[in-house]
Amino acid sequence: MPPASAVRTFTWEEIRASTKGASAKQPRVSTKEVVRSSAPRYIVIHRKVYDVSGDFVAWHPGGEVALTQLGEDASGAFDAFHTEAATEILANYYVGDLDPSEPTKHNAFVDDLSALRARLENEGQFCSSKAFFFRKFVEVCLISALAWTLLYRGQGSVLSMLAFGVLTGLFWQQTGWLSHDVLHHQLWTSRRLNHLTGTFLGNVLQGLSIGWWGHKHSNHHSTPNVHLSDPDIDTMPFLAWSEMALELFNDVREPTAAAFMVSHQPILYFPLLGLARMSWAYQSIIWQFAKGRIDGDTSAAGIFRFPTATVLELAGLILHWTWNIVGVWYCVGWVRTLPVLFFSQIIGGILLAVVFSLNHNGMKILTREESQITNHYELAVVTGRNVHGSALSTWFTGGLNYQIEHHMFPTLPRHRLSGIAEEVHSLCKKHHVPYHSTGLFSGLAEVVNRLARISQEARRRMATNIKTE
Template structure:
């Protein structure tokens, strides 16, 4: 069955009119045309009226009709001008059913701007999407050395307070670098066989971090496809504790909602968000999701994280002391991870769905931090957030190489490529929270 586009905003800002050629068949999610007994006709033949199959035998769909199929029990996507019914397959999507649901009734084609498609082809020809096993092996070795060194110091010097503080910082660095490595294993094909990649992802995320892989995938993949888009990006759904962007503060203010004194949210960001993101919010949410959704494999793997800690540190600190050590490390890691993950998104544009093309969506919602050896290591190369969002399956050791090409493409199309010093990036988190607080105040106290 064929589809006709009606009127819809295309990636380059032009309108696709009703006289455009038909754009493909309606497919099931397995990419096979539905068995409807109709012959396939090329778009050009159909447009010229020279196809062997009469035009009336093909079912055409307007955008208005497609956009009605955006419910969980009825989901259509448009990819490369073909209509796909993904309703029955959505629950089996590797990134979770919400990833598809966020695009239901929309054009889900990733590269709509021809220049961006050309850039991607160029990067593929340059082998920029091939991961270096040596690079990631060295990263894993760094983490393991820190873990072993912490235990050796404890074994040799005992569990006095100075040694406990030292090993806590070593384990904190290990945990933070593990966060970056699990981010890699969640996005990349580091190994040729996917089963080894899945195994490494579970090892790093569950065994080294103590968090659920499926919980992270379900949450993080939504963030990548719709960054800073309400209500599709779970990373900006931080109400009622914080109000971010322009829309949430105005909504709360106009409705006279004041769960907390939002005027001071930039201050309690330091007291609440920075220290408690990892040990409380992420940790408890991961456990809740694993239990409620019966992620048994993740439960077993996460259990191995705690077993490892009790075996390694239990003889020195006991059960209660080991639990305190685990959460002390998560407490120390939390400000690091909170700043690195939030500096590139919270200060950027937040909006409701605007159906922008992939390039614009990602660039408007992200910013970079200046490159240096320290910044690359400290952020796990997430200082190249624009490149990471445009090419999520690109290994991070190649971000620096492709950044000049991305910057040139943004300049050509009038998109602002934001690149700032790391301390300014950290400060912009608080400044954006103050700005949002001011918007809330104006709306709340408006007579």
């Protein structure tokens, strides 16, 4: 690191200029350009500027998610996901400081939440209860064991197959919450051990690639409900969550598949949720064979690098599908195998996706410009929806009913979130940050109402286009 007198200072104009793409059609630099180009690419963390071009992505354990913060004040996102040791390693990429006259996202709300985080760390709250996670693992094993027992002993009866589908869907949902916890490094202090455990829970038991999921989910946590940045709201042409997603309707004058889907999205919403798990399973397989992963151009998500991660993940996916296909065939025969598997996928998709929808869908969606002036903690609050209710609600949602607290402190074990919710709510009141909590069914109503409003706007735009022909 250069002496203080030689430290270069940067303006936001310089920092954000490093993110510009080659043309109006590509306003921001692509991941491939960042990896292959020697041009500097900057992020800011606690007023220090780092160059994340070139080999940074190959080094970064989280892979490409760091690039969602290009040209941004990434202080909050960095603190949420990294230990103190990461700061020392990051020093290798330090190139200067933010000019003292330039603003950051830091404010009194950040100070209070940072103080809360420091206190939780000092109290050992970030250390998990191994007994809790062992109990959750036993629960999912019992659900699966019951499902397979009923299928085997039912001798192909309709009732046994329906019960198997419902219980297997529930098993995938609850295993999903458990793998989510582990891959947020809530279980073990060793990131490598969390990754191995997550591979077993995600790839083998659930049949979804944790590499694919990690890439998608990390980007979501980095930029929740930010238009064109958060992959969880990039659901066109099937669902549109904001007027910003309706750009294609500015010129639509005749029926298209996308126009039909969005125009009827409140009705199609729940049927689409049923297809979600099959879509994720397909994307998981495609992710493992996508160009850039097989040839090693980009890093694998997580601790293990290509090819180790790919071999482990493919082995896990093969084991999952072999076990499920052969197991169902053995219990009910080939003729009934496909319907049973299809039904269980439908149930699993609904049970998983309905909770995901409650977390953020229907909440405030920000433009990239708005996100640039919104700190990490405030972004977690205004884009998240908590679901209050009983212990059953918390069990069903895997603790994600404390979505706001989870986004603020993603590595805080699930069983600690309820203990800080009241304090977080109080801090939001103190700093006038809107904190939204609702019931399970009223939350779903909010989601559908948002879809209905956007659908109505899409139909209005199409009608206007037809009149102006």
